Amino acid sequence: MTATADVTRLAAAYRRTGIEAPDPDPLGQFARWLEEWRAACPGAPVSAVLATADHHGRPSARWVDVAHVDHGFVFFTHHASRKATDLAVNRAASLCFGWLDLGRQVRVDGSAGRLTDVESDAHFARLPRSLQVLAWASEQSAEIGDREVVRERFGQARERFAGQEIPRPVHWGGYRVTPLEVEFWQRRSDEIQDRLRYRHEGGAWRHTRLAP
Numbered sequence: 001m002t003a004t005a006d007v008t009r010l011a012a013a014y015r016r017t018g019i020e021a022p023d024p025d026p027l028g029q030f031a032r033w034l035e036e037w038r039a040a041c042p043g044a045p046v047s048a049v050l051a052t053a054d055h056h057g058r059p060s061a062r063w064v065d066v067a068h069v070d071h072g073f074v075f076f077t078h079h080a081s082r083k084a085t086d087l088a089v090n091r092a093a094s095l096c097f098g099w100l101d102l103g104r105q106v107r108v109d110g111s112a113g114r115l116t117d118v119e120s121d122a123h124f125a126r127l128p129r130s131l132q133v134l135a136w137a138s139e140q141s142a143e144i145g146d147r148e149v150v151r152e153r154f155g156q157a158r159e160r161f162a163g164q165e166i167p168r169p170v171h172w173g174g175y176r177v178t179p180l181e182v183e184f185w186q187r188r189s190d191e192i193q194d195r196l197r198y199r200h201e202g203g204a205w206r207h208t209r210l211a212p
């Protein structure tokens with residue numbers, strides 16, 4: 001059976017069942033769905049749209065790769081980028097995963113904080129060398145005349161670190177979005193889509209269904 005056939009078969013099964021016997025913890029429920037997504041689409045990156053807002057409350061959204069999920073959702077970026085400058089003044093963040101092949105969406109609303117230097121160092125050390133060089137060469141979201149500027153800086157950074165380990169630049173690191181509210185959405189074959197919302201209240205997670 002081809003991968004596409006597998007996805008179609010799984011999507012049909014989920015459309016029939018909806019979200020049954022949900023995990024009491026949204027991170028547990030997320031882990032189940034992530035596992036099912038990975039089984040359905042092996043090798044696909046785990047990406048989500050990250051929304052932030054500036055000090056005027058003006059929103060902006062962009063994709064990020066979610067590197068891992070522990071007690072929060074971890075991504076990495078340049079600390080001078082728009083998302084990072086937004087988060088410096090307003091920690092509120094929302095991530096939206098779109099596992100559309102399975103008819104699924106997960107929204108995570110929460111608060112984003114920087115990882116420790118030790119955590120960011122550990123992740124940086126595992127990156128492919130070309131991405132490490134790029135982290136030194138590209139001042140993400142700065143205006144540039146043309147791409148040659150970055151190509152030139154890339155070459156300079158590669159030369160500078162030739163034959164040695166590349167340290168993490170201080171302007172690059174990770175954030176963890178700690179969830180306060182998580183919503184799972186499942187497309188159903190009867191068109192009555194399933195929505196399950198978790199809220200962290202009084203020190204515990206509670207979940208409830210929402211009208212589609």
Ligand SMILES: Cc1cc2nc3c(=O)[nH]c(=O)nc-3n(C[C@H](O)[C@H](O)[C@H](O)COP(=O)(O)O)c2cc1C
Pocket residue numbers: 047060061062063064065066075076077078081082083084140141
């Ligand atoms: C699928 C995908 C994954 C991406 N992952 C990241 C990421 O993990 N970190 C990052 O800084 N930019 C990532 N980008 C680029 C961002 O979407 C964005 O263009 C960049 O971070 C600058 O955003 P900002 O100026 O709004 O901060 C990704 C783009 C795509 C399409």
